[in-house]
Amino acid sequence: MTTFALTFENPHFVAMTQSTHNKSLKGFFRLLITGVFLLTAFSSSASEESSEKFDAGKMIVEHITDAHDWHLWGEGHSSVSVPLPVIIYNSERGLSVFMSSRFHHEEMSYDGYKLEEGKVVAVHEMGEMEASLTTVNEEATAHSYDLSITKNVASLLFSIALLLWIFLSVASAYRRNEGQAPKGLQSFVEPLIVFVRDEIAKPSIGPKYMKYMPYLLTVFFFIWINNLLGLIPIIPGGANVTGNIAVTMTLALITFIITTVSANKNYWQHIFAMPGVPAGVLVLLTPIEILGVFLRPFVLMIRLFANITAGHIIALSFFSLIFIFGEMSTGLGLGVSVFSVAFVIFMSLLELLVAFLQAFVFTLLSAIYFGSAIEEHHHEGHESSHSH
Amino acid sequence: MELIQPSIGLVFWMTVSFLILLFILKKFAWKPILQMLSDREHSIAEALNTAKKAREEMASLKADNERLLQEARLERDRMLKEARDTKDAIIAEAKEKAQAEGNKIMAQTREAIQTEKNAAVTELKNLVATMSVQIAEKILRAELSNDQKQKDLVQSMLKDIKMN
Numbered sequence: 001m002t003t004f005a006l007t008f009e010n011p012h013f014v015a016m017t018q019s020t021h022n023k024s025l026k027g028f029f030r031l032l033i034t035g036v037f038l039l040t041a042f043s044s045s046a047s048e049e050s051s052e053k054f055d056a057g058k059m060i061v062e063h064i065t066d067a068h069d070w071h072l073w074g075e076g077h078s079s080v081s082v083p084l085p086v087i088i089y090n091s092e093r094g095l096s097v098f099m100s101s102r103f104h105h106e107e108m109s110y111d112g113y114k115l116e117e118g119k120v121v122a123v124h125e126m127g128e129m130e131a132s133l134t135t136v137n138e139e140a141t142a143h144s145y146d147l148s149i150t151k152n153v154a155s156l157l158f159s160i161a162l163l164l165w166i167f168l169s170v171a172s173a174y175r176r177n178e179g180q181a182p183k184g185l186q187s188f189v190e191p192l193i194v195f196v197r198d199e200i201a202k203p204s205i206g207p208k209y210m211k212y213m214p215y216l217l218t219v220f221f222f223i224w225i226n227n228l229l230g231l232i233p234i235i236p237g238g239a240n241v242t243g244n245i246a247v248t249m250t251l252a253l254i255t256f257i258i259t260t261v262s263a264n265k266n267y268w269q270h271i272f273a274m275p276g277v278p279a280g281v282l283v284l285l286t287p288i289e290i291l292g293v294f295l296r297p298f299v300l301m302i303r304l305f306a307n308i309t310a311g312h313i314i315a316l317s318f319f320s321l322i323f324i325f326g327e328m329s330t331g332l333g334l335g336v337s338v339f340s341v342a343f344v345i346f347m348s349l350l351e352l353l354v355a356f357l358q359a360f361v362f363t364l365l366s367a368i369y370f371g372s373a374i375e376e377h378h379h380e381g382h383e384s385s386h387s388h
Numbered sequence: 389m390e391l392i393q394p395s396i397g398l399v400f401w402m403t404v405s406f407l408i409l410l411f412i413l414k415k416f417a418w419k420p421i422l423q424m425l426s427d428r429e430h431s432i433a434e435a436l437n438t439a440k441k442a443r444e445e446m447a448s449l450k451a452d453n454e455r456l457l458q459e460a461r462l463e464r465d466r467m468l469k470e471a472r473d474t475k476d477a478i479i480a481e482a483k484e485k486a487q488a489e490g491n492k493i494m495a496q497t498r499e500a501i502q503t504e505k506n507a508a509v510t511e512l513k514n515l516v517a518t519m520s521v522q523i524a525e526k527i528l529r530a531e532l533s534n535d536q537k538q539k540d541l542v543q544s545m546l547k548d549i550k551m552n
Contacts, residue, residue, distance in 0.1 A: 065390050066398060087397075118390075146397045153401045160409045167417035174424040179431055193421060213422060214414035222406065246394035250402040309391070 054327055056320035064240045064312045067118055067151045068100040072235065077105050082235065084154055087147045088113060088120060090140060100148070102128070109134045113144075120146050152247070155239030159226050167221070196220050196363060204367035205374070212370050215258060219251060220363040227308055227355030231348060242358070243308035248301040255366040256297035263373040300365055307358050311351045318344045 070082035083101035090096070093112060102110035106117075112126045114134055122140035125133075149157070166185065173186040182190045196217050201209040226247075229237040241247055269275065271289040273282060318340040326333025532538045 061391065066395060146395065147400055148397055149401070150395075150397065152398055156398075156402060156405060160405050163409060164412060167413055167421075171417040171420045174421050178424060179428055190425070193425065197422070197425075210422070214418040215410060217418050218406075218410045218413050222409065244394075244398060245392050246398035247402050249394050250399055250406065254406070305392075 054320070054323040056317065056324060059320060060313055060316040062118075063238075063316055064243060064309055065118065066244065068103070068115060068120065068148055069105075070151050070154065070235055070239075077107060079105060081105075084151065085149045086113070086120060087149065088144055089147060090122065090144045092140065092143065093122075103131075107131050112137075112140070120144070120148065151239050152241050152244050155229060155236060155241050156226070156247070158236045159222070159229055159241065162229075163218075163221055163225055166225075192221075193217060200360070200364050200367050204364065205371040208374055209367075211262075212258070212367065215254070216363050216367055219255075219366060220359050223251070223304065223362055224356060224359035227358060228352075230308060230312065231351055231355065240309060240312050242304055243312055245301065245305050248305040251304070251362070252297040252301035255300060255369060256294075258366075259296075259369045259373045260293075262370065264376070266375060266377040267373045269377075296365075296369055300362060304358050304362055307354055311347070311354055314347050315344050315351070318347070 068086060069084055072080045072082065074080045083099040086096070086098055086100050086102075088096045096111045096113065098110060100115075102108065103115040106115045107130070108114070108128055109123050109125065109131050110128050112122055112124075113120050114123050114131045114136075115121075116131075116136070122137040122144050123134035124137045125135070166189065170186050170189050173183065177183065181187075197209070197213060200220075201213055201216055205212055223242055226242040230240055230242060232238060271293060272286055274285055274289070277285060322333050322337045322340050325336040532541060
């Protein structure tokens with residue numbers, strides 16, 4: 001299923017990279033409107049802005065990357081978005097905290113910073129002024145650390161609040177009706193917890209699985225909930241959290257750290273000097289094994305990122321088709337919209353499966369890595385030597 | 389490009405918030421939930437085991453009962469048979485005894501009757517003799533009530549004696 005999703009969605013992944021820089025910004029609102037049946041409303045807006053070409057690549061990239069505000073609808077300076085806090089630390093200027101609405105959609109600078117193509121950059125001119133009149137301070141930008149609550153961070157925090165609410169209330173339900181059959185949310189979550197425990201942790205890790213259960217459960221539900229939130233097109237969903245390389249990198253890194261920290265002698269021995277392998281082969285094998293240690297978390301990171309991002313891209317691509325055809329003729333756009341919406345519904349159903357599957361795969365592979373790290377030495381070699 | 393460049397801010401927030409989430413869930417959710425789950429699984433397994441044991445016990449009890457019942461039934465039949473035999477024996481014996489007793493009584497009775505009869509016959513003979521004597525006496529008295537008659541008698545008797 002994983003490889004299928006990857007190969008199926010790869011062409012769109014490539015298509016997305018061919019984005020050209022066009023001033024025209026077609027918004028999420030149009031996507032939404034199309035998705036929510038208001039096709040006529042869209043067709044009138046398309047004819048109004050027919051002078052500006054629709055750029056599918058740019059639109060898609062904007063929706064799958066991070067942003068300093070949560071875009072709701074509209075285009076350019078008339079767009080409506082939820083402003084989010086900008087937090088910038090600069091080694092010389094210190095900490096700056098302000099709302100992203102100060103930037104007025106990339107049109108103004110504030111406190112020595114301005115927004116350039118979605119990124120906060122430092123400028124020479126302090127105070128508020130027209131962004132176009134400022135000049136970028138490359139040196140200060142290099143020393144600035146952007147810790148803003150971006151769209152992804154906000155979505156991340158929302159998902160964490162959601163996870164806390166779900167599982168703390170489930171935990172209290174367990175305390176309330178101790179020893180009884182689960183009820184409500186509890187009975188929805190329980191099979192999944194048991195699934196992670198019995199199908200992932202126990203067979204992959206072995207008898208010491210209990211130590212790794214909290215991480216495996218957290219990572220499973222974190223990825224799954226965020227994948228699902230990503231499929232919801234309106235706030236607070238729609239952000240591409242698990243399709244962001246920073247998020248998947250952090251998760252893969254934590255798996256890597258846990259694996260490395262809990263690794264026993266047997267694990268390292270298998271990497272640096274595989275038992276029962278001649279020295280000549282070891283010269284070849286050991287570098288591969290060492291590379292493998294780092295390759296595993298890297299693959300974890302890429303797999304989740306690519307799968308979820310590809311899912312977002314494919315849905316956005318189908319919607320883009322409507323606007324591309326709509327620019328040729330309104331009727332054609334309306335005609336294509338029927339197929340696009342049908343395909344998006346189909347893909348969304350597939351993505352529901354992928355959302356669960358990717359959470360499962362990430363958790364399963366993490367568990368397998370933990371299992372290989374704490375696996376005890378098999379005495380096969382000794383036994384065979386005794387028998388002779 | 390931006391898509392595959394992890395931004396420091398997101399890595400920072402992700403690390404911080406994920407670790408906090410992990411910590412809180414570990415302490416307040418996973419630990420109690422997993423504990424309760426395994427507790428409940430144990431209690432269910434135990435309950436099932438107990439039920440199984442109880443069922444087995446019931447089955448063995450039932451078999452025992454069946455066996456006891458069977459034994460009791462056999463015992464009853466045996467006792468009934470014995471009682472019937474005893475009864476028959478008693479009745480036969482009683483019959484025999486009664487027969488013997490009856491015979492004995494009959495014999496005695498017959499004997500008694502015989503004795504009584506003999507006695508009666510003897511008495512009757514005596515009585516008849518006495519009465520005959522008395523009658524004879526009375527007749528004699530009546531015959532010999534006057535002197536003429538006495539003379540006649542003596543005459544007649546004398547006649548008889550003469551003949552001899």
